[in-house]
Amino acid sequence: MKFYKIMIALLLLSSCKKSEPIVITPNDYHNAIDKVVNIMIHDIFSPPVASRIFVYPNIAAYEIIAMQNPRYNSLSGQVSELTQIPKPKAPDQINFQLAALIAHMDLSRQLVFSEDQITSYRDSLYDIWEHKNPEVFKNSQDYALEVTKHIVQWMNADNYKQTRTMSKFNINSDDISRWEPTPPSYMDGLEPHWNKIRTFVLDSASQFKPNPPPEFSMEPGSKFHNELMEVYDISNKITELGDTSEEMQIAQFWDCNPYVTVTRGHLMFATKKITPGAHWIGIAKIASKKSNMNFEDTVYAYTKTSIVIFEAFISCWDEKYRSNLVRPETLINKYVNDNWKPILQTPPFPEYPSGHSVASGAASTALNSIFGNDFQFDDTTELQFGLPIRSFKSFDHAANEAAISRMYGGIHYRAAVDEGVKQGRDLGMFVVNSLNMVNE
Structure with missing residues (x-):
C-alpha cells in the first residue's frame, strides 16, 4: 500500500511540473540562415533570385521583432506596399523570438526547391520546443504562420511569378559589341527581366543608373x-x-559563381558555390557574432543587409540588359587569342556593370551603418570550399577587393568594376538613409 501511495505522489508531482522556458539564441537564427544558404547552393539559384530568397524571410522575422521590441520600427510604410502585420491577440502568451524564427524558416521553406530539407530541420526543432512548453510553442507557431501568410501575400505581388513566363533574352549575333553566351556551357542570359521586380525603397530599377561603359571600339x-x-x-x-x-587568391576567394561547369571528356557537371549576396550575408553573420549581438539585433543586421543586396541586384540587372555589353572572353577569343581562358568561368549574363561590385558596394554600406566604418574581421565564408581565411580592416576594404577580383578573374573590364562599386555604394547609402529601422 505504501508503494502505491509513493507512486501516486510521484505522478502528481510530475503532472504539476512547470513547463520550461523556450530560449531562442542568436545562434539559432544563424543556423537557420546557414541551412538556407546550403540549400540554395544545392538548388543552384542565380544571384538575383538568391537575393529574393534571403530578403523576404528576414523581413518576416524582423516585423515580428518590431511588433514587440520598441527599439525597432516596422518596415510597413517604409518599403513598397508592405502593410502592418497582424497584431497578436494575446502577446503575453507568445515568445516573439521563437515566432520570428519560425516565420523565417516557414517562408524560406516556401522559396527553395528542396523544401523537404528545411521541413526536416524545422520539425526537429519543433519537437524540442513543443516538449519544453506546448502552450507557448503553439501560440508562437500560430502567430508566426499568420505573419508568414501576410508577408507571402505581399511578396507574391512583386512581379516575380510574371517574370517566370517572359521571353528569353534575344541574342544579336550580328553586333560584336553585344553579349553572347560564353563557354563551356553557353547558357542563355539569366534573369533578363529582373528589372521588373518590385523594388523596396528605390523609386525604380533605373534610379541609380550608372555612367555608360566606354564606347565600344x-x-x-x-x-x-x-x-x-x-x-x-x-x-x-x-x-x-x-x-x-x-591576385589569384583574391580572384578565387570572391568567385561566388553558382554556375561553374566542369567538362571532362564527354562529361559535363556543375560545381556548386554560393552567390555574391550569400557571401555578404555570411559577412553579416561574422560581424554579428564578433559584436555579440542579441537575437533582435542579429535579425536587424541580416534584414538591413538583405534589403540592400536585393535592391542592388535589381539596379545592376537593369543596366546589364540595357548596355548588353560583350564579355572579355568573347572578344579575346575572336580577335586576340583563341586559346585564352579567363581565370574564373564567365557567368551567363551581360558584362556591365559587375554584379559583385554593385552588391559588394551596397552591402558594405549597409554593414558600415550597423557596425561602423572601421570594423575589422576575418572572413571565413569560403572555408567550406577549401579556401583560406582572408582578413579585412573594414567592409569597404572587402568590397573593393571583391570588385577588383572580377578583373583579376578575367571576366570584367575595369569600368564595370569601378562604376559598379560606386553604383552599389550610392544605392546603399540611399537605402540606409531612407529606412528608419532603429530608435537609438
Whole structure:
C-alpha cells in the first residue's frame, strides 16, 4: 500500500511540473540562415533570385521583432506596399523570438526547391520546443504562420511569378559589341527581366543608373580596347605567377559563381558555390557574432543587409540588359587569342556593370551603418570550399577587393568594376538613409 501511495505522489508531482522556458539564441537564427544558404547552393539559384530568397524571410522575422521590441520600427510604410502585420491577440502568451524564427524558416521553406530539407530541420526543432512548453510553442507557431501568410501575400505581388513566363533574352549575333553566351556551357542570359521586380525603397530599377561603359571600339588605343587588353595582360601575368599570387587568391576567394561547369571528356557537371549576396550575408553573420549581438539585433543586421543586396541586384540587372555589353572572353577569343581562358568561368549574363561590385558596394554600406566604418574581421565564408581565411580592416576594404577580383578573374573590364562599386555604394547609402529601422 505504501508503494502505491509513493507512486501516486510521484505522478502528481510530475503532472504539476512547470513547463520550461523556450530560449531562442542568436545562434539559432544563424543556423537557420546557414541551412538556407546550403540549400540554395544545392538548388543552384542565380544571384538575383538568391537575393529574393534571403530578403523576404528576414523581413518576416524582423516585423515580428518590431511588433514587440520598441527599439525597432516596422518596415510597413517604409518599403513598397508592405502593410502592418497582424497584431497578436494575446502577446503575453507568445515568445516573439521563437515566432520570428519560425516565420523565417516557414517562408524560406516556401522559396527553395528542396523544401523537404528545411521541413526536416524545422520539425526537429519543433519537437524540442513543443516538449519544453506546448502552450507557448503553439501560440508562437500560430502567430508566426499568420505573419508568414501576410508577408507571402505581399511578396507574391512583386512581379516575380510574371517574370517566370517572359521571353528569353534575344541574342544579336550580328553586333560584336553585344553579349553572347560564353563557354563551356553557353547558357542563355539569366534573369533578363529582373528589372521588373518590385523594388523596396528605390523609386525604380533605373534610379541609380550608372555612367555608360566606354564606347565600344576594337581600335588599338581606344579606351574600350585598352580596357580589353588590360584584362588579357593581367590574366596572363596572374597565370604566370600561379596559385600563390595574391591576385589569384583574391580572384578565387570572391568567385561566388553558382554556375561553374566542369567538362571532362564527354562529361559535363556543375560545381556548386554560393552567390555574391550569400557571401555578404555570411559577412553579416561574422560581424554579428564578433559584436555579440542579441537575437533582435542579429535579425536587424541580416534584414538591413538583405534589403540592400536585393535592391542592388535589381539596379545592376537593369543596366546589364540595357548596355548588353560583350564579355572579355568573347572578344579575346575572336580577335586576340583563341586559346585564352579567363581565370574564373564567365557567368551567363551581360558584362556591365559587375554584379559583385554593385552588391559588394551596397552591402558594405549597409554593414558600415550597423557596425561602423572601421570594423575589422576575418572572413571565413569560403572555408567550406577549401579556401583560406582572408582578413579585412573594414567592409569597404572587402568590397573593393571583391570588385577588383572580377578583373583579376578575367571576366570584367575595369569600368564595370569601378562604376559598379560606386553604383552599389550610392544605392546603399540611399537605402540606409531612407529606412528608419532603429530608435537609438
